[in-house]
Amino acid sequence: MSKKFFLPESEMCTQWYNAIPDIPGGLEPPRHPGTGQNLDPSELAIIFPEPLIEQEVSTQRWIDIPEEVNDILRLWRPTPLVRATNLERVIGAKARIYYKNEAVSPAGSHKPNSAVAQVYANKQVGIEKLATETGAGQWGSSLALACCVFGVECLVYMVKCSYEQKPFRRSMMQTWKGRAIPSPSDTTAAGRAVLADDPECPGSLGIAISEAVEIAAQNPDTNYALGSVLNHVLLHQTVIGLEARKQFAMAGESLPDVVVGCCGGGSNFAGIATPFLEEKLTGKKDIRFVAVEPAACPTMTRGHFAYDFGDLAGLTPLLKMHTLGSKFVPPGIHAGGLRYHGMAPIVSALIRDGLVEPLALHQNECFEAAVTFAQSEGIIPAPESSHAVRAAIIEARKPENTDKVVLFNLSGHGHFDMLSYDKYFSMQLEDFDLPQQHLDAAAQHLPANTA
Amino acid sequence: MSKKFFLPESEMCTQWYNAIPDIPGGLEPPRHPGTGQNLDPSELAIIFPEPLIEQEVSTQRWIDIPEEVNDILRLWRPTPLVRATNLERVIGAKARIYYKNEAVSPAGSHKPNSAVAQVYANKQVGIEKLATETGAGQWGSSLALACCVFGVECLVYMVKCSYEQKPFRRSMMQTWKGRAIPSPSDTTAAGRAVLADDPECPGSLGIAISEAVEIAAQNPDTNYALGSVLNHVLLHQTVIGLEARKQFAMAGESLPDVVVGCCGGGSNFAGIATPFLEEKLTGKKDIRFVAVEPAACPTMTRGHFAYDFGDLAGLTPLLKMHTLGSKFVPPGIHAGGLRYHGMAPIVSALIRDGLVEPLALHQNECFEAAVTFAQSEGIIPAPESSHAVRAAIIEARKPENTDKVVLFNLSGHGHFDMLSYDKYFSMQLEDFDLPQQHLDAAAQHLPANTA
Structure with missing residues (x-):
């Protein structure tokens, strides 16, 4: 039985999918870090080029991918969609599990x-x-x-x-x-x-x-x-989900029932998930979208939904997002890419609108899942991606997901993170749950009048 | 223009190609390490299973691949054949360059x-x-x-x-x-x-x-x-070249003019090269086969062709091969996989018969080529594979190869070898040429009467 589904290069995406016009409650605009007033997009020109500012604020559903960009993405794209039959057998899955393998890029991730x-x-x-x-x-x-x-x-x-x-x-x-x-x-x-x-x-x-x-x-x-958070970054990552849609057809599947991604700033999650929003919004299929974060940095599950800075010094525009406060320094867990106080405004808005379910997991259970994955499917996941692996396993074992399809994004490999595996094997990894007083303290640091 | 050529899994090899019957001068049998007499294959049963001993001595040209083996190889095979157009542009290539990407396996190489x-x-x-x-x-x-x-x-x-x-x-x-x-x-x-x-x-x-x-x-x-040297190991690696043959057809190319592989024990080189022997032997196409080794461990270019042990203690059978002597300890170059005193008997016999050209290169020129490859094609090669990259660049620039096709095997990635890149960048890598007295000394250590 075939396990990997390769799209021919001729089927590479020619447009990105922009989720902004499809967010039911809309997206609140960024504000000026000094004045707190709505930002004029032109003010971003001091650090961003015009084409990206246009993408950042665009309300067009489809945006053309320049050919010059696809010429480079072609070095590793389209990435394979893989049916994880070995993993399914090992964990006694009730659902079929597919993953999109973004680890095949030269840098080893979706970035x-x-x-x-x-x-x-x-x-x-x-x-x-x-x-x-x-x-x-x-x-x-x-x-x-x-x-x-x-x-x-x-x-x-x-x-x-x-x-x-x-x-x-x-x-x-x-x-x-x-x-x-x-x-x-x-x-x-x-x-x-x-x-x-x-x-x-x-x-x-x-x-x-x-x-x-x-x-x-x-x-x-x-x-x-x-590398994440902003609208245009999430836009660029939608090639992941858009390719997966075509590959599901190759696999003889209609659409996934559950889509899972890990969430640091939100870009790989949005990349695999938002291209499947249409069916959810039109009622064609009740797809569940699960965004996974570390319990040590529980931005989506326990953070505030408020305007906040993206950086420590308060130089970035204020974004309406889930946040633990820009002064928050997360514990030193090994999924470094998930240690961010904020969350992409698009993902935050989808959570607000009830379309995305956040889930917080501890790092030891994620490493355990990553090792199970490595021992069955071969690939050693990045610590960040291990959160998606763990959540996919949880979903695939649920009785109510019998015969359903779980799709997750393997956002990267762990070749440069083996030290964290060493620590996991020698039981040196601590599981953190953020005490409530940290969250309360974070609230004190939110900019004024930004709810 | 399409650059990567993916075979569907349905096109995976169902048989390995065994080069032994096609070696013009034949292959001399292994000998007993104690008696020096021809070895009875059954004597290998103390350390090898019967199916591998059969493969080791088989004179059948095609040997079936068990389905259970293909079921696992399928985790990453077929591997892509890639047209290296970016590299061609950067180096001003006269030939077209293709590489088979064996770095995509979970362990990161062809092994x-x-x-x-x-x-x-x-x-x-x-x-x-x-x-x-x-x-x-x-x-x-x-x-x-x-x-x-x-x-x-x-x-x-x-x-x-x-x-x-x-x-x-x-x-x-x-x-x-x-x-x-x-x-x-x-x-x-x-x-x-x-x-x-x-x-x-x-x-x-x-x-x-x-x-x-x-x-x-x-x-x-x-x-x-x-992991290399023995006939059955080389046999297993022929899936590389056999897939490449099919992929050349997909690419609209007939056959390569030059096939390049790095050579430590010989398995990845034989894997990509021997499946193209037929055309060379039948005179259909005068394909050149270039086997690349480090100048610091010049087994093929400067070693003896004699019976020798595979190990230091003299426990293994004696093999007729190119060797620097089983007591030889090569300088500490960074292509660890190429630091072996011997060479596969199959590759050695093909050199003897004039079908394979050995080439010795220094490590700095290979790292330079690897960096050029990484900066154009993205992937960071393993230090071993950098030897193939360098030789492919040399071939692709030759005026006589204008409009010809160079194929090389990218046997692995360098994610676990970045320390050697650090040393290359900081100019700490030494280029070794083995002094003649080392080779003469090696000759003294060859077993008696084994020419």
Whole structure:
């Protein structure tokens, strides 16, 4: 029996799906970080190129993918849709399990889908340099890859503890000509302020974003690139779900009953899930969408739904989203890509409207699921993706899902995360549940009048 | 323009191609390590299962692939054939370049092609445990993966310096339930003898093979598995070239003009090359076959063609092959998989018969080629595979290859070898040329009367 479903390259997506016009309750606009007033899109031009600003605010349902972008995505896309028959047998699944394998990209995750589109848009308007941040390194290496291909310089502020713990992600960036700087650094005012306060600060995504945004805002030849959260990033990831739709037809399946993705900033989840919204909205099929986060950073399940900053220093626009507060520093779990205080406004709005179910899981149960997956399907999942694996297993075992179809996104492989597997095997991983007082404290740090 | 050529799973190979009957000068039989007499195949039964011994000595041109083997290979096979148009542009290629991407397997190389077939054959005859050796870790992790899938125990003697330098290959084996033991170890007489002589010995493949063979010979429930060199291992790898033949038809190409592979023990090279022998032998097309080795371990270009042991302790049968002598310890280049004193008898015989051209390259030029490949095609090659990349670039730039087709095997990715890239970038890699006196000394260590 066939297990992998490969789309021919001639079937690659030619348009992205923009979920914004389909959000029942609509999307609230971003606000200016200083004034708190609705932001004029043109104000984003200081750090983003015009084509991405257009995508960010577009209400068109379908947006053309430039051919130059597809020419690069073609290096690894379309990615396979795989029927996980071995996993099904091992876990005694009642449902059929399929996964979309985004680990096959050169950087090892879904991130290059957006990196390529972003670098191309910047290249179009003559930008010569991009600044960004990275935590575990998936996004930084993806942007370095895309910059390398288009001949754009790439500067990556890498959270200092990751910079030290994951030297091989740095080497990967260097191979693609990217330059990694440990953050906080003395190259920005934001970084210097943090270092003055605490010279030993291990860094956080919020600080690194502040540094990258500052560099982009101050240098006319430099723009900023973000690897998740924003509308245009989620847009670029919809190739995942759009390909999967066609591959389900190849597999002789109609549509999935449950779609699962892990959720840090929201882009891989939205990428696999939103292209299936149509059937849910039209009542054609009652598809369930499960967005999985770590219990240690429970943005969607326990956070506030409010306007908040995307970064520590408060340089980014205010976004209406689920948030634990921009000052929140999550415990050091190993799914670095899920350690973010906020959530994409699109995903947040879909949760508000009851279309997406958030689910929080502990890291040990996720690593256990990842090992089960590796031992049956071969591939070693990234710690982030292990959350999707665990949730898919939970769903596939439910009696009410008998003979149904569970689809999850394997957003990346764990080749650069084996240290976390070592810690799991030696039982050194702690399961965190965030105490309520942390959430209450986070509420105190929300900007005023932003509910 | 389409770049990747995916075979449907329905087109997976159902038979392996056995090159032995097509070697013009024939293959000389293995000899007993003690008596020096021709070995009776049944004497191999102490460490190998009957189905593999049959494959080892078979003179049938085509051998059926068990369905149970294909059921597992299907997790990642067929692998893509890729037209490297970006690389062609960057290097100013005169030829068209195609590569077979074997890096897509869960273990990251071609090695699982044989690991799965070997574990299945052992499982068939009731073996519960396999012992093997590994250097850089590609083979050990591949055997662990295959053992895990079939429920067989896996014991891997890992060259001690690699065990210490590459902890993440160990973690990978552990994820697939494999147990890695640093070699030399005190678990075997061979290991204890080495340690008594030199407690700080960093180990070598030759020592690790001795340890694994000893364990297999002494325990009835345990067999030995080798990742290259032997006829049956090369046989299993022919799926690479057989798939490529079909994919060339999909690409609208007839056949390659030059086929390139890196050569440590010979299995990935033979896997991509021998399925194209027919046209060369029948005069239908004068295909060139280029086998690439490191100048630091120049087995094919400067070694002796003689009967020699496969291991340090002299436990293995004597094989007629190109060899630098079983006592030879190659310099510490980073392509660990190419640091072996011997060469597959099949590849050696094809060199003798003038069908295969050996080529020795230095590591810095290979890393340079690997970085060029990574910056154009995305994928970061394994240090071993970088030798094939470099040779393919050399061939593709030759004026006489204008409009011709160069095919090479990308045998693995470098995700677990980024330390070697770091050293390349910081110009810490040395290029070795083996002094003639080393080769002369090696000749002194060849077994008597074995020319």
